[in-house]
Amino acid sequence: MGESESYTIPELITVCLSRHMEDGLLAIVGTASYEPAIACRLAQMTHAPNLTWLFGGIGAANPKLKPMPPSTADVRGMRGAESAVGIDEIDDYELAGKVDLFFAGGIQIDRYGNLNLVCVGDYDRPRLRGPGSVGLPFLSRVKKIFIFTRAHNRRTFVEKVDFVSGVGYLDGPGSRDRLGLKEDEGPALVVTNLAVMDFDPGSKRMRLKSLHPGVSLEKVVENTGFDLLQTSNLSTTPPPSDEELRFIREEIDTEGILRRIA
């Protein structure tokens, strides 16, 4: 891996998301989501030719990206797509529970994978007013959630979110069941600039899965505001392969957004 030094963190996040996508799913990508969009296209090229993914804002299905436009609401995201419907129609699929996989982030993320995009501190007088919940209320209607963020720090990873924009496992085991939601659906993966995490099926708590190359366990612990569960076989995240990087740079993100935002 002579090239291993030459990838960026957003590129690494992208390949981590891509590798965890199964073939045949219906996935949806929302606001401010470069890595998930490019990851969907990458997954189609590497191992998931039957993945269908929707570019949320403009409602395009399976666009080619090449290049990746600056927003999911940008009409250039329709290039090479197979269909393009209104956002209201996209929301029908979300509300009706037809979406398998949803990518989401937050200004706060807690140990049970609950997400907050609204406020830090008291709701009525916030220390930080976030942009708002957008599509996150639909999370309870989605089978699987992949969480991603470039900001793995104690401000983002908190014990408990100050506002639940989108549900994860709420207060832990049994919480989803009490609301009539399936216990085994919800957050499945967390990919950050430092590590990859999943959720322990029993306790529903976030669990460290692999450390990105060059990142120490101490660094992750220091930057997480709650106790992360740890597995005995903690591994190192495999860096992007030459093929993955070539697909990303030459076939998808030809204008280099993932290199620019690093």
Place this chain on the structure above:
Amino acid sequence: MFRGDESWRPRPEGLAPKERLSEESMSVRTERKQKLLSLEEAVSLIPSGSAVALGGLGLYGAPMGFVREMIRQRIRDLSLILSPGASMQADLLIGAGCVREVQCSYIGFEDLGLAPNFRRVAESGKLRIVDSDEAHVVFGLRAGAAGAPFFPLAEGMAGFDVARVNPNYFPIQDPRTGKTHLCVAAINPDVAVIHVGQCDHYGNARHLGSRFTDLLMAKAAKKKRIVTCDEMIDLSATQKEPHLTSVPGYIVDAVVHLPYGCHPASSPGLYERDEQHLRSYLKRSASEEGFRQYLEEFVLGLSPAQYAEKIGQERLRLLSQRGT
């Protein structure tokens, strides 16, 4: 059925079939009213205190030119209804003191950052924020468009705090099954303002990209539906390809010809967002004083033509080249 679309009126006698649908032939016996207004006239249709829906999604299809004229006319106490994602269209009005209440699903600049004026005013507690989300906006507007009082959401919409803090979310029991369902109340703005790439003089509008929630907003509006457009097209062009009409003229009250009416946002299919201008706006709006200066420079006392001149024809041409 096609109220306002006069081409469906009984055909005038004695005209050749091919002429019957043309604008000119109609004027032989009747004169159809055009809906074209000046920007000033159209904005003056909105009284202070109105509930105004602004179309577009984020920085795409945002009616920025219209918003700047709203600020110039000092419209106040607005209740803003926004699409699932809003950006500078909301931030500018909030910063300029035009807004009393905002229904917020998302107000931000996506990859470029948070919305500076929205943040400042929200954190100071001076703005009434009704926290909203995509489900409330879309299904609330859909109920509003259909004249229904509310929309019952699917089972399993549960556990999120917007439903707790937003009074437009409420539970209702299905009398047939006894099950309780979360509902969103209908959203019916007084006025809807949307921007499209092309429109004819009778309000038949064409989105050159996605129509986002624009059509829903126009259908749900109770009093006025206003369309701004970059390009005017002839009715005959509409008639050649009526399937391209994304908002029908019979629900539109006023049309404003406003070239580059989305700048510094993007008009889908015509020009891309002006990232350089947006970054400068965000930087300057980090302080209230900086934002005041921005308003002085780009909004107050500037006609749309003077605004375009200030941005520069060369720059606008470049945005057009890259936007398609």
